[in-house]
Amino acid sequence: MSDDVLIEARDLSVHYPLRGGGLFGPKPVVRAVESVNLDIGKGNFFGLVGESGSGKTTLGKALLRAAPITRGSVQYDDGDAQYALTNLMGKDLKDYRKRAQLIFQDPYAALSPRMTVRDIIAEPLEVMGLTSSREETDERVREIAAKCRLNLEHLRRFPHAFSGGQRQRISIARALVSKPQFVVADESVAALDVSIQADVLNLLQEIQQEMGLTFLFISHDLSVVAHICDHVAVMYLGRLVETAPTRELFSAPKHPYTKALLSAIPSLDPDDRGKAQKLEGEIPSPTNQPSGCKFHTRCPYVTDLCRKEEPILQHSSDGHEVACHRWEELMD
Amino acid sequence: MTRLLDVENLTLQFDTDEGRITAVDNVSFSLEAGEVMGLVGESGSGKSVTAKSVMKLNPSNAIYSDNTNITLHLDSGPVDIMSLKTSTDLQVVRGGAISMIFQEPMASFAPAISIGSQMVEQLQIHTDMNAKRAQEVSIEMLDRVGISDASSRFKQFAFELSGGMRQRAMIAMALSTKPKLLIADEPTTALDVTIQAQVIDLMKDLVDDFGMGIVFITHDLGVIAQTADKVAVMYLGRLVEQGTVRDVIRNPAHPYTKGLIAALPQLDDLDTPLTPIPGDIPSPLERPSGCVFNTRCSANLGERCSSAIPEFLKVTDDHQVACHLYDEGASK
Ligand SMILES: Nc1ncnc2c1ncn2[C@@H]1O[C@H](COP(=O)(O)OP(=O)(O)OP(=O)(O)O)[C@@H](O)[C@H]1O
Ligand SMILES: Nc1ncnc2c1ncn2[C@@H]1O[C@H](COP(=O)(O)OP(=O)(O)O)[C@@H](O)[C@H]1O
Ligand code: SF4
Ligand code: SF4
Ligand SMILES: [Mg+2]
Ligand SMILES: [Mg+2]
Numbered sequence: 295m296s297d298d299v300l301i302e303a304r305d306l307s308v309h310y311p312l313r314g315g316g317l318f319g320p321k322p323v324v325r326a327v328e329s330v331n332l333d334i335g336k337g338n339f340f341g342l343v344g345e346s347g348s349g350k351t352t353l354g355k356a357l358l359r360a361a362p363i364t365r366g367s368v369q370y371d372d373g374d375a376q377y378a379l380t381n382l383m384g385k386d387l388k389d390y391r392k393r394a395q396l397i398f399q400d401p402y403a404a405l406s407p408r409m410t411v412r413d414i415i416a417e418p419l420e421v422m423g424l425t426s427s428r429e430e431t432d433e434r435v436r437e438i439a440a441k442c443r444l445n446l447e448h449l450r451r452f453p454h455a456f457s458g459g460q461r462q463r464i465s466i467a468r469a470l471v472s473k474p475q476f477v478v479a480d481e482s483v484a485a486l487d488v489s490i491q492a493d494v495l496n497l498l499q500e501i502q503q504e505m506g507l508t509f510l511f512i513s514h515d516l517s518v519v520a521h522i523c524d525h526v527a528v529m530y531l532g533r534l535v536e537t538a539p540t541r542e543l544f545s546a547p548k549h550p551y552t553k554a555l556l557s558a559i560p561s562l563d564p565d566d567r568g569k570a571q572k573l574e575g576e577i578p579s580p581t582n583q584p585s586g587c588k589f590h591t592r593c594p595y596v597t598d599l600c601r602k603e604e605p606i607l608q609h610s611s612d613g614h615e616v617a618c619h620r621w622e623e624l625m626d
Numbered sequence: 627m628t629r630l631l632d633v634e635n636l637t638l639q640f641d642t643d644e645g646r647i648t649a650v651d652n653v654s655f656s657l658e659a660g661e662v663m664g665l666v667g668e669s670g671s672g673k674s675v676t677a678k679s680v681m682k683l684n685p686s687n688a689i690y691s692d693n694t695n696i697t698l699h700l701d702s703g704p705v706d707i708m709s710l711k712t713s714t715d716l717q718v719v720r721g722g723a724i725s726m727i728f729q730e731p732m733a734s735f736a737p738a739i740s741i742g743s744q745m746v747e748q749l750q751i752h753t754d755m756n757a758k759r760a761q762e763v764s765i766e767m768l769d770r771v772g773i774s775d776a777s778s779r780f781k782q783f784a785f786e787l788s789g790g791m792r793q794r795a796m797i798a799m800a801l802s803t804k805p806k807l808l809i810a811d812e813p814t815t816a817l818d819v820t821i822q823a824q825v826i827d828l829m830k831d832l833v834d835d836f837g838m839g840i841v842f843i844t845h846d847l848g849v850i851a852q853t854a855d856k857v858a859v860m861y862l863g864r865l866v867e868q869g870t871v872r873d874v875i876r877n878p879a880h881p882y883t884k885g886l887i888a889a890l891p892q893l894d895d896l897d898t899p900l901t902p903i904p905g906d907i908p909s910p911l912e913r914p915s916g917c918v919f920n921t922r923c924s925a926n927l928g929e930r931c932s933s934a935i936p937e938f939l940k941v942t943d944d945h946q947v948a949c950h951l952y953d954e955g956a957s958k
Pocket of ligand 6: 673674675811
């Protein structure tokens with residue numbers, strides 16, 4: 295594992311058993327994540343995009359060891375500590391949780407209504423036993439609250455009194471109070487007001503730089519990812535289909551799915567109407583996956599080979615990887 | 627052009643435990659047949675409440691002002707919505723002349739009744755079709771919105787469909803009665819961009835085919851740019867700017883509209899930092915006096931903005947703004 299890589303996933307698969315499966319023959323499974331190879335560099339702001347159900351949350355959880363790893367490996371190495379996640383248990387798993395945290399970005403679901411903001415933020419410190427006195431805990435809470443631009447007056451209040459943006463800052467403070475190295479931010483609610491969204495994105499970026507964190511930022515919204523991430527991976531039906539540095543991915547996308555996603559973003563120019571290249575149909579069910587390339591049922595460039603053989607993620611240019619049989623032909 | 631809807635001085639308050647709140651304050655707009663009007667604004671600005679008023683669909687704690695006047699112009703003559711009292715009267719508009727697509731598609735389908743039975747029932751209430759014909763029309767409509775294998779989908783329950791399909795089924799149901807006016811409340815917010823693009827296309831086709839008018843509520847300005855003919859921007863219960871989609875998006879006049887656009891992550895400009903609108907939307911219990919936006923406005927003129935409510939002024943013939951910066955003699 296190279297020095298500048300924090301997380302390295304190899305052939306990572308997460309399968310969930312399906313309830314009520316057949317008594318005979320193989321048990322049906324949901325193949326939520328399938329054979330993913332991924333490197334997340336130290337200090338990266340790494341974006342993960344794809345349609346609903348593509349496996350983004352599941353992959354994020356697997357990297358936190360919060361989803362079962364069915365096959366493959368995940369290595370973590372921040373210089374101070376190394377972990378092999380597949381068989382991580384007991385104390386090692388607890389230690390890993392101090393270094394790897396999840397931010398729930400659904401500001402309405404995540405916060406317990408009966409706890410004060412101070413207690414919400416302090417809870418991880420207490421659960422992990424990271425502080426030895428109430429004073430120390432309070433000090434850590436105040437420090438992170440200030441970083442997250444929360445008013446110290448607010449620490450005594452209950453979360454229902456806060457707006458969506460403030461709640462998000464509370465969630466962020468809670469995730470960061472244990473001083474993790476690796477943070478997964480799962481933006482499961484895409485419907486945030488643009489102004490709150492801009493504020494939270496700016497805050498995340500500031501904190502990431504200040505604390506030298508590595509982020510995995512999961513989002514439906516490609517425009518958001520374009521603004522905040524330095525690397526992006528595109529997921530489809532449990533697979534990574536393309537990864538690249540952000541600017542490269544947005545200026546020269548290579549996978550037909552990435553191209554379709556980009557062109558579906560509604561343009562702010564009223565005269566651009568109807569220019570979008572329309573993607574027909576929906577993402578197939580992960581229990582009943584198509585043969586060959588998983589995108590072939592919707593791809594305008596499908597050939598017989600695509601239906602038979604699954605393309606693997608291959609190096610196409612510096613730091614850019616793509617899984618498509620025809621990417622080179624389709625370049626022009 | 628044929629006038630379809632006139633909303634004049636719509637003012638709506640709610641009696642709540644914490645006091646009486648003003649959700650909509652003196653809102654006026656009109657819509658022609660075949661026209662799409664976008665209604666934008668942050669959450670809590672009163673978009674949904676305004677839309678529901680057009681069908682008098684707000685709960686019983688809603689109090690309309692005496693001078694509120696909503697007129698729906700049908701072939702048979704004008705209908706004064708506020709004067710409709712009994713549910714039989716209201717049925718003429720609800721689900722008949724006016725259909726609504728709700729923010730949450732699950733909410734519009736009863737969970738234990740198949741999609742088909744619900745569509746048939748609605749058609750039988752609002753048209754003189756017999757059951758057999760109603761079933762044919764429903765299946766035709768499901769097919770029309772791009773649901774493949776419509777006759778078997780017809781028998782399914784809402785929870786058995788994916789998000790995108792459920793949204794299409796809801797559109798099919800809303801349109802099966804051939805309404806004159808469609809109110810679409812965030813119809814694409816919960817969808818992936820790819821499915822959103824499909825739904826937007828579909829709605830545009832249907833405007834062309836049926837000539838209905840649409841009030842399209844969303845907080846996504848890109849979606850507005852791609853669908854609407856004209857736009858009204860709402861903040862804390864008031865309209866602050868309205869005009870053609872080109873005027874408002876290309877040359878926004880109101881500081882709030884400008885703020886919404888500056889907060890938007892745009893793909894063709896990755897270098898300009900995202901600029902949130904400072905502060906949070908005030909609670910409707912604490913509506914600022916004068917201009918409702920004055921607590922967050924960086925162009926605030928002081929005394930004038932905090933005491934006098936700005937009137938609508940012309941920017942161009944089809945573009946109006948309510949802001950003191952545009953008052954005659956105001957120093958800009
Ligand atoms: N605990 C579970 N048991 C069974 N199936 C699961 C479980 N969690 C996720 N899945 C399935 O795995 C697939 C991937 O789900 P996941 O939540 O990772 O998608 P996602 O990309 O995060 O989607 P969204 O954008 O909607 O959040 C889906 O088909 C989902 O239904
Ligand atoms: N039934 C109700 N009782 C009391 N207040 C309500 C009710 N419905 C909406 N409101 C309030 O009216 C305001 C406008 O709400 P809404 O129209 O839902 O906003 P939007 O759709 O723009 O997000 C909000 O402050 C909301 O809390
Ligand atoms: S492998 Fe074939 S089907 Fe898959 S994305 Fe490439 S061209 Fe399309
Ligand atoms: S009226 Fe005053 S406070 Fe309101 S938007 Fe205009 S300048 Fe700002
Ligand atoms: Mg998810
Ligand atoms: Mg609403």
